[in-house]
Amino acid sequence: MNKQLRRPVIAGNWKMNKTPAETSVLINEIKPLVKDAQCGVVVCVPYTNLQAALEATAGTDIKVGAENCHWAKSGAFTGEISAEMIKSLGVAYVIIAHRERRHYSGETDLTVRDRTRAALDAGLTVILCVGELLWEREQNITMEVIGKQVKIALSGVSADELKRIIIAYEPVWAIGTGLTATAEQADEVNGAIRSLAASLFTQADADRLVIQYGGSMNAKNAGELLSMPNIDGGLIGGASLNADDFSAIVKAAN
Numbered sequence: 484m485n486k487q488l489r490r491p492v493i494a495g496n497w498k499m500n501k502t503p504a505e506t507s508v509l510i511n512e513i514k515p516l517v518k519d520a521q522c523g524v525v526v527c528v529p530y531t532n533l534q535a536a537l538e539a540t541a542g543t544d545i546k547v548g549a550e551n552c553h554w555a556k557s558g559a560f561t562g563e564i565s566a567e568m569i570k571s572l573g574v575a576y577v578i579i580a581h582r583e584r585r586h587y588s589g590e591t592d593l594t595v596r597d598r599t600r601a602a603l604d605a606g607l608t609v610i611l612c613v614g615e616l617l618w619e620r621e622q623n624i625t626m627e628v629i630g631k632q633v634k635i636a637l638s639g640v641s642a643d644e645l646k647r648i649i650i651a652y653e654p655v656w657a658i659g660t661g662l663t664a665t666a667e668q669a670d671e672v673n674g675a676i677r678s679l680a681a682s683l684f685t686q687a688d689a690d691r692l693v694i695q696y697g698g699s700m701n702a703k704n705a706g707e708l709l710s711m712p713n714i715d716g717g718l719i720g721g722a723s724l725n726a727d728d729f730s731a732i733v734k735a736a737n
């Protein structure tokens with residue numbers, strides 16, 4: 484399965500949590516616990532905490548990410564933040580299309596495509612979230628749903644740009660619910676995403692593509708999920724707000 488071609492990435496999604504001061508505290512707790520990590524470690528934090536996160540992670544291998552970006556470079560978009568603004572701080576990653584943005588903020592496949600384009604143009608690495616609703620899984624249309632999300636988001640993305648895309652498979656029914664996809668369910672979808680990527684790009688490109696799992700991943704279930712051939716790390720919500728839990732997942736990825 485060529486898993487050795489990929490370096491797993493464990494990314495925390497802090498969502499709308501923590502002040503800048505609390506950000507420094509949590510990162511300072513995480514730092515010694517992940518200092519020997521073999522995998523990539525990313526903390527994605529609210530815009531207001533990016534500077535504090537950059538300062539706290541300086542001199543470490545921990546990378547900082549934002550949780551969204553706008554599709555325009557600049558302009559009359561009150562309250563929005565562009566990919567270039569994020570990049571100009573020294574931030575390396577951005578989450579795009581998180582389920583909570585699709586649900587609460589009217590994110591569509593087309594705005595996801597446009598945000599992905601803006602992020603790539605700005606030089607950011609994108610953590611692109613895809614996932615099916617419970618009823619879609621029950622209707623056996625999981626791959627149709629995810630295939631559409633992936634194809635639209637990646638339309639116009641070059642093979643070179645694909646190296647700055649991480650796909651996070653997050654079944655919606657598993658996010659923040661305590662329900663986790665079984666390792667087999669998650670691996671099956673991740674494998675299908677990889678096959679789709681091979682058809683859109685080349686098999687070699689697909690073999691290099693990092694595909695995470697996200698959805699109630701925690702210190703207990705991470706080992707089994709991360710041992711699967713097509714699961715290359717995780718996007719971690721709740722458990723990323725606790726240094727011991729987050730670092731245990733990082734250790735499981737090692």
Ligand code: PEP
Binds near residue numbers: 653
């Ligand atoms: C997420 O927010 O991307 C996520 C997977 O959340 P949780 O780990 O809490 O389910």
